[in-house]
Amino acid sequence: MxxxxxxxxxxxxxxxxxxxxxxxxxxxxxxxxxxxxxxxxxxxxxxxxxxxxxxxxxxxxxxxxxxxxxxxxxxxxxxxxxxxxxxxxxxxxxxxxxxxxxxxxxxxxxxxxxxxxxxxxxxxxxxxxxxxxxxxxxxxxxxxxxxxxxxxxxxxxxxxxxxxxxxxxxxxxxxxxxxxxxxxxxxxxxxxxxxxxxxxxxxxxxxATNLAVESFTGIAPAGTGNRGYRLVATAEYYPTAQGWIALGANHQHQVEALWRVLGRDDLIDDRRFATHPARVEHYDVLRAIIVELLSSEDAAELEGRLTQAGIPAAMLRDVGQAARHPHIVDRxxxxxxxxxxxxxxxxxxxxxxxxxxxxxxxxxxxxxxxxxxxxxxxxxxxxxx
The missing domain is CATH 3.40.50.10540 (Crotonobetainyl-coa:carnitine coa-transferase; domain 1)
Incomplete structure (x- = not known):
């Protein structure tokens, strides 16, 4: 029924x-x-x-x-x-x-x-x-x-x-x-x-969440554009050599995993990016580094490596590509x-x-x-x- x-x-x-x-x-x-x-x-x-x-x-x-x-x-x-x-x-x-x-x-x-x-x-x-x-x-x-x-x-x-x-x-x-x-x-x-x-x-x-912020601070929040809700460069949309990729590294373990996947383990201990507040403060510098790191990547291939490492990520698709994705078909x-x-x-x-x-x-x-x-x-x- x-x-x-x-x-x-x-x-x-x-x-x-x-x-x-x-x-x-x-x-x-x-x-x-x-x-x-x-x-x-x-x-x-x-x-x-x-x-x-x-x-x-x-x-x-x-x-x-x-x-x-x-x-x-x-x-x-x-x-x-x-x-x-x-x-x-x-x-x-x-x-x-x-x-x-x-x-x-x-x-x-x-x-x-x-x-x-x-x-x-x-x-x-x-x-x-x-x-x-x-x-x-x-x-x-x-x-x-x-x-x-x-x-x-x-x-x-x-x-x-x-x-x-x-x-x-x-x-x-x-x-x-x-x-x-x-x-x-x-x-x-x-x-x-x-x-x-x-x-x-x-x-x-x-x-609702934005309205609550305004009621508490008295300041109407601005949208985040292509940045994730936590306003860090490690959670944003980026161009690659082939397609675009959405990164979703918000938490510390995700950020550290991201650096390992991209071959930049040294950034884990970089004081400018070692904590969430530091990553927000140094957003522009961090974003420039990520743009350079991704400039030679392929979005589809990178999607697989990132998700396998436990990092939320997705290649940007149009609506037809999304509808025909095997996961959507399976569901x-x-x-x-x-x-x-x-x-x-x-x-x-x-x-x-x-x-x-x-x-x-x-x-x-x-x-x-x-x-x-x-x-x-x-x-x-x-x-x-």
């Missing part, structure tokens, strides 16, 4: 954060019914990296595989009646509109609760369902800017955002945690709950999904943790592909085209 088998999720999400949440729920076995506007569908279907497929961008496919798509006009009586029926038979409703949008469509939380007291309602938004900024819109880079994350990564005074939708994705994962907790409470009490997830909150959650993290209209399938990342349950074949839904099927289960007729 899959962990969420028997749980039905009414999915009113779009873009990245909401679909990331409902994808995880689907991967755990829930029946996710994705509600989309007829013809237009989720706006993310038209994302720029579309691979030439109408209404089927590859990023959309990556976070919506395994769901059932139902096309409903929620401004019509038939569409609202269908959503009513889905809510009454559902366990979880997830939405990521701005606060108040779902209520204006005729589905405020008190009405949803009246339809189904056991329903868990999860709302993902930029700034949450309460507070002075609740009505502001947000995208991932807006949340990075607002939270201090982009300024932490500033170089020469210029802020930099992280190059993936990290807050969108993390907001979705936080929503999953909240939903699972609410389901646990519902199982104990019989009453559903509400989960309020804000992208700004998620960003600050990611920066079964990547699954495949069929994309309608495409001549090949795509890689979809699994839940991100091992689950002792069978996986299912995945297929990305077209707009409204399952409308008749789902409405028949509710003893309703599909709206006429």
């Amino acid at each position: 899959r962990p969420l088998e028997g749980i039905r999720v009414v999915d009113l999400t779009h873009a990245v954060s909401g679909p990331t949440c409902t994808l995880m729920l689907a991967q755990l076995g829930a029946d996710v019914v994705k509600i989309e506007p007829p013809e237009r569908g989720d706006d993310f279907r038209d994302y720029t990296e579309h691979g030439g497929l109408a209404k089927m961008s590859i990023p959309f496919a990556a976070i919506n595989a395994g769901k059932r798509s139902v096309a409903l006009d929620l401004k019509s009586d038939k569409g609202r009646a269908a959503l009513d029926a889905l809510v009454m038979g559902g366990d979880v409703l997830v939405e990521n509109f701005r606060p108040g949008v779902l209520a204006r469509l005729g589905f405020p939380n008190d009405r949803l609760r009246a339809l189904n007291p056991r329903l868990v309602i999860a709302a993902i938004s930029g700034f949450g369902q309460s507070g002075p900024l609740r009505d502001w819109g947000a995208y991932d880079h807006i949340a990075q800017a607002m939270s201090g994350m982009a300024m932490m990564e500033a170089r020469s005074g210029e802020p930099r955002k992280i190059g993936i939708p990290v807050i969108d994705s993390f907001s979705g994962y936080l929503a999953v945690i909240g939903i699972l907790a609410a389901l646990r409470t519902r199982d104990a009490t019989g009453i559903g709950g509400e989960v309020d997830i804000a992208m700004l909150d998620a960003a600050l959650k990611l920066m 079964g993290l990547i699954v495949r999904a069929d994309v309608p209209g495409a001549d090949r399938d795509i890689a979809v990342v699994g839940p991100g943790f091992a689950v002792d349950a069978p996986s299912e074949s995945l297929r990305v839904p077209t707009i409204g592909q399952h409308t008749a099927e789902v409405l028949a289960e509710l003893s309703l007729e599909a709206p006429s085209a």
Whole structure:
């Protein structure tokens, strides 16, 4: 049995954060019914990296595989009646509109609760369902800017955002945690709950240790760039003659092992580098030495020597090289999904943790592909085209 088998999720999400949440729920076995506007569908279907497929961008496919798509006009009586029926038979409703949008469509939380007291309602938004900024819109880079994350990564005074939708994705994962907790409470009490997830909150959650440092010192910490968290040159990214290598020698025994691997045992007793405080103090000198030592190395070969010596290290890889690494293949993290209209399938990342349950074949839904099927289960007729 899959962990969420028997749980039905009414999915009113779009873009990245909401679909990331409902994808995880689907991967755990829930029946996710994705509600989309007829013809237009989720706006993310038209994302720029579309691979030439109408209404089927590859990023959309990556976070919506395994769901059932139902096309409903929620401004019509038939569409609202269908959503009513889905809510009454559902366990979880997830939405990521701005606060108040779902209520204006005729589905405020008190009405949803009246339809189904056991329903868990999860709302993902930029700034949450309460507070002075609740009505502001947000995208991932807006949340990075607002939270201090982009300024932490500033170089020469210029802020930099992280190059993936990290807050969108993390907001979705936080929503999953909240939903699972609410389901646990519902199982104990019989009453559903509400989960309020804000992208700004998620960003600050990611920066919890930095926030604590600022609160204690009064100084906003800067990002570490390519340096490790302990700010020593022995834990950083370096170019080699062939590729780049990430070193992770943070502790004394790791640093001493690093010098032995690189043939510089003499540095073990060098007072400038003999302790962690000394290595931080003499960072620039130490980094110059390491740059010279690695300039004739091969990253792939060095990775093997370092890890064999017990030193955390990795050759820098692109995402394709990482996905095809034998270790990732062995763990079964990547699954495949069929994309309608495409001549090949795509890689979809699994839940991100091992689950002792069978996986299912995945297929990305077209707009409204399952409308008749789902409405028949509710003893309703599909709206006429």
